[in-house]
Amino acid sequence: MPLRVYNTLKKDYEIFSPINESQVGIYMCGMTVQDRPHLGHMRTFLFGDVLRRYLEYKGFEITYIQNFTDIDDKIIEKSRKEGIDWRALGDKNENEYLESAQKLNIKPATYYPRATQFVEEIIEMVQLLIEKGFAYESGGSVYFEVSKFKGYGKLSGKNLEDLKESFRIESDPGKKNPFDFALWKAQKEGEPYWYSPWGKGRPGWHIECSVMSAHFLGQPFDIHMGGQDLIFPHHEDEIAQAEAAHNVQFVRYWIHSAPMLLKGEKMSKSTGLYFAAKELLEQYSPESIRLFILQKHYRSPAEYMQEYLDEAERALYRIKNFLESTPSIENGVVNENYVEKFQRFMDDDLNTPAAVSLIFDLIREGNQKLANGEIPTEEKSTLLLLLEVLGFNISNLSTKKPEVDLIKELMEVILDVRQLLRKNKHFQLADEIREKLEQLGFKIKDTKEGSVFEF
């Protein structure tokens, strides 16, 4: 069965068919590392992870590129304000992203290119655009001349006339047209810089993605993903420069995920309205966050409230409970009926909420079998397959604590009881417990502060 996805470029569903038969290139527009990753980012990247896993499940080999844009106005501004080096700021946020992604069981990208590693190639591309007449230099900066690229607006559905009317921001005096965008920015006093044919400066936003995606995946490549908020201007501009420079289509399928909302507003770094991924992961299990996100379709804006994660946590508990109440199995036979439904839902523009509903259907059927004294091996092995493809970390889906923790907690209980016995002068029983524990290898010491043990 073919996968059908919504392609922003066509504003319609399309059957996905990659350039190469068995190999798919995906470019996920990653973070500009000016700030900490929040739940909204995680929604986008977690969805990318599910698309990737599903394509892998369907037998494709995936090259997955996710960039870090590590030089830009905001990074410079913010590092100044915080009084730290711009590279240190970027590294910090990048690491925080990587740690959160790992906890969320998001598969690592094949490569994580950074803008600053591609300055040479960026300069080459800017030169090419000048040579081809699509870009011009002005005061040490280089701008892409939007009116020269006739397809401008094809992704976002905007046209230059409409844009002119809606123009709200004061234009840079060096630009011919207010919508011309910087390919290269001249250095201002005290800013980081690289040498270029136009003097000291740094890459503009947008150009790094065109360069790095083509570097790893070629042009055209299959899938470019990111948040809907990147459609304009970021992705529109990527298309313009890439297609102007190389004269071939840039990307075949553009897949955009909807924003995470908080109190009815988009969760955003700039408004300060966001929940950092790191803190959320300290409060909630990664699987409950994944479940919460997958229970909504990726193209619908999703409101965030703490109680939604509480709900997901409770729902997750049902999954854990079922997995634990059934014997472990290996290579069990799966229920083809369920697998077929699962594929049908996922093939329909990644309908993860429908796919997740199958998880609970399986659990209900499995529990019914358990109640009748049967062992639901088929339900369990099917469930494990679905959980795997949806990216749940199966080994985390256990309510069982690590044994070390468990032993400590058990000992605490035993020692508390024993303390009570000693207090009430039941020394014989207390001593007996101590001896029995010693036989098991636990050495008990009764100190003034209470009892401690060694193992």
Added chain:
RNA sequence: GGCGACGUAGCCAAGUGGCCUAAGGCGGCGGUUUGCAAAACCGCUAUUCCCCGGUUCGAGUCCGGGCGUCGCCUCCA
């Protein structure tokens, strides 16, 4: 102002012309289990899909209008 998305049970949320007398989760209610509880499990929980018209043999699903919410229009995942 321009472009776009959406409005389904108490809440979250699938469903895009007939298997919908509308999935799934949370909550609520009833039951099984239990010394009692908790937990767990099972069952029930929208005659109806924002409102008003229209198309059609047939509409939550298509079209027009209205009301409301949200996103984008060079900070953005």
